[in-house]
Amino acid sequence: MSPRPEPSATRRSVLASGAGVAVAGAAAGLTYAGRPSSAAAHQSSSGTDATGGTGRAADEPVPFRGEHQAGIVTPAQDRMHFVALDVVTTDPAELSLLLKEWTRAAERMTYGAEATPGGVVGGGPHRPPTDTGEALDLPPSNLTITIGYGPSLFDGRFGLAGRRPEALRELPGFTGDDLDPARTGGDLCIQACADDPQVAVHAVRNLIRIGFGVISVRWSQLGFGRTSSTSTSQATPRNLFGFKDGTANIKAEDGAALAEHVWVDPADVPGDAAWMAGGSYLVARRIRMHVEVWDRTPLQEQEDIFGRDKAVGASLHLPADRRDENAPLDFAAKGVDGQPRIPLTSHVRLAHESQLDGIRILRRGYNFTDGSDGSGHLDAGLFFLAFVRDAHRQFVPMQQALAKSDKLNEYIEHTGSALFAVPPGLGDGEDWGVQLFGA
Numbered sequence: 001m002s003p004r005p006e007p008s009a010t011r012r013s014v015l016a017s018g019a020g021v022a023v024a025g026a027a028a029g030l031t032y033a034g035r036p037s038s039a040a041a042h043q044s045s046s047g048t049d050a051t052g053g054t055g056r057a058a059d060e061p062v063p064f065r066g067e068h069q070a071g072i073v074t075p076a077q078d079r080m081h082f083v084a085l086d087v088v089t090t091d092p093a094e095l096s097l098l099l100k101e102w103t104r105a106a107e108r109m110t111y112g113a114e115a116t117p118g119g120v121v122g123g124g125p126h127r128p129p130t131d132t133g134e135a136l137d138l139p140p141s142n143l144t145i146t147i148g149y150g151p152s153l154f155d156g157r158f159g160l161a162g163r164r165p166e167a168l169r170e171l172p173g174f175t176g177d178d179l180d181p182a183r184t185g186g187d188l189c190i191q192a193c194a195d196d197p198q199v200a201v202h203a204v205r206n207l208i209r210i211g212f213g214v215i216s217v218r219w220s221q222l223g224f225g226r227t228s229s230t231s232t233s234q235a236t237p238r239n240l241f242g243f244k245d246g247t248a249n250i251k252a253e254d255g256a257a258l259a260e261h262v263w264v265d266p267a268d269v270p271g272d273a274a275w276m277a278g279g280s281y282l283v284a285r286r287i288r289m290h291v292e293v294w295d296r297t298p299l300q301e302q303e304d305i306f307g308r309d310k311a312v313g314a315s316l317h318l319p320a321d322r323r324d325e326n327a328p329l330d331f332a333a334k335g336v337d338g339q340p341r342i343p344l345t346s347h348v349r350l351a352h353e354s355q356l357d358g359i360r361i362l363r364r365g366y367n368f369t370d371g372s373d374g375s376g377h378l379d380a381g382l383f384f385l386a387f388v389r390d391a392h393r394q395f396v397p398m399q400q401a402l403a404k405s406d407k408l409n410e411y412i413e414h415t416g417s418a419l420f421a422v423p424p425g426l427g428d429g430e431d432w433g434v435q436l437f438g439a
C-alpha cells in the first residue's frame with residue numbers, strides 16, 4: 001500500500017477553520033490513501049481538464065459554509081446522488097436535532113473526514129461503526145451536500161406551517177406528464193455531487209444512516225455526466241441525445257442574473273418566511289429519453305428539434321463555416337424556403353427568455369441510465385435539476401410552453417417530479433435545525 005499523503009496546506013487551513021465541527025478529531029482522521037478520484041485520474045467526460053473544469057484539486061474541499069449553499073453555482077461535478085426523504089417522526093425536536101447532526105456530518109464529509117470522528121473503526125469491535133467506511137481513503141472530490149425542504153414538510157406536523165414561504169406550493173400537472181408516485185415529492189431532499197461517485201453515495205448513505213427512525217427514503221436517483229455547465233470555466237457537456245447541453249445556462253460569474261433569477265430576495269419572503277432569503281427553489285424532474293427512437297431519427301431532424309447543430313452546439317441560423325457555440329440565437333433568420341432557421345417548435349426557441357417575458361433558470365442536471373425497462377429499451381434520460389427564485393413564476397410557465405409545443409416531446413417523458421425550498425448557506429456556528437425552526 002502506498003504511503004498516505006498529508007492533507008494539503010489549504011485543506012489543513014480549511015479544516016482548522018472548520019467552524020463548529022470537531023476540528024481536532026476531524027483533522028486527526030483526515031488522511032486518505034492517495035487513491036485518486038475518477039476526476040483527478042482521468043480527463044472527465046464533461047470537463048476540460050483533470051479538475052473537471054472546477055479549477056480545484058481533488059483534495060481541495062469546496063467550502064461548506066457561505067452566503068448560499070454549495071452545490072448550486074459550484075461548478076457542476078461529474079456525479080450526483082439525489083435522495084428525497086419523508087419524515088417519519090411526529091416530534092419537531094427530533095427533526096431539529098437530526099438537522100443539527102446532518103450539518104455536522106455534512107460539513108465533515110465535505111472536507112473528506114468521516115461522518116463522525118473515528119466513525120469507521122474508532123467505536124471499537126462491539127458497536128456498529130458510525131461511518132460506513134467506503135470513502136475512508138478518498139479525497140473530498142469536490143463533494144457538495146445541498147439540502148432542501150418540500151411543501152409537505154410545512155403541513156402542520158412540525159409547527160412549521162407559518163414558516164412556509166408562499167412560493168413553496170406543489171407544482172401543477174403538465175400536459176404529457178407520466179409521473180410515477182414512487183418517484184415524486186418528498187418532505188426533504190439531499191443533493192450530493194462529487195467527482196467520484198463513491199464519495200457522493202457515501203455522503204447520502206451516511207446522512208440516511210444518521211436519520212434512522214426520523215426519516216425514510218422516498219426515492220433516489222444516481223446521475224453521471226453533468227448536463228450543464230454552471231461556470232464559464234467549464235466546457236459544455238453532452239446529454240444522452242448527443243447534443244451540447246448548458247450553453248445558454250446562467251453561469252456562476254453572472255452575479256446580476258443570479259440575483260434576478262436564482263436567489264430568493266428578502267422582499268420575496270416577508271415575516272416568518274424570512275429564513276429563506278438568500279435561498280433558492282429546486283425543481284427536480286426525472287425525464288426519460290427514448291434513446292432508441294432518437295437513434296433512428298435523421299441528423300437534420302434532430303438539429304431542428306433542438307434548434308442548434310449537433311457538432312458545435314451553434315445556432316442553426318449560422319452557416320456551416322461560421323459555427324460558434326456562444327453566438328446569440330437569431331430567431332428572425334429565415335432559410336431559402338422562407339421558414340425560420342430555428343423552427344417555431346424547437347426546444348431553444350420555446351425555452352428562450354425572449355419568448356417567456358425574460359424568464360431564465362439555472363440548470364444543473366445529470367444523465368442517468370437505470371438499467372432497462374423489460375421491453376428491450378434502456379431506462380435512460382436526464383435528471384433535470386433547476387434552481388430558481390420562484391418555480392411558479394419561472395419553471396411553470398417555461399414547462400407549460402414546452403409541454404404544449406416542443407418537438408422534443410415525441411422523444412421524452414417526465415416520469416418524476418419534486419419541488420424543494422433550498423435554504424441559504426450557513427454562517428459560522430449555525431446549523432440547519434436552528435435555521436429552519438428559528439430556535
Ligand SMILES: C=CC1=C(C)c2cc3[nH]c(cc4nc(cc5[nH]c(cc1n2)c(C)c5CCC(=O)O)C(CCC(=O)O)=C4C)c(C)c3C=C
Nearest residue numbers: 239243244245246247248287348351352353382398399412
Ligand atoms: C422547463 C425547462 C426545461 C426542461 C424540462 C428541459 C428539458 C430538456 N432539455 C434538453 C436539452 C437541451 N436544452 C437546451 C436548452 C435549454 N433548455 C431549457 C429548459 C428546459 N429544458 C432552457 C431554458 C434552455 C436554454 C434556452 C436558451 O436560452 O437558449 C439545449 C441547448 C443548449 C443549451 O443552451 O443548453 C439542449 C440540447 C433535454 C434533452 C431535455 C429533456 C430530456
Ligand SMILES: [Fe+2]
Nearest residue numbers: 245347348351
Ligand atoms: Fe432544455
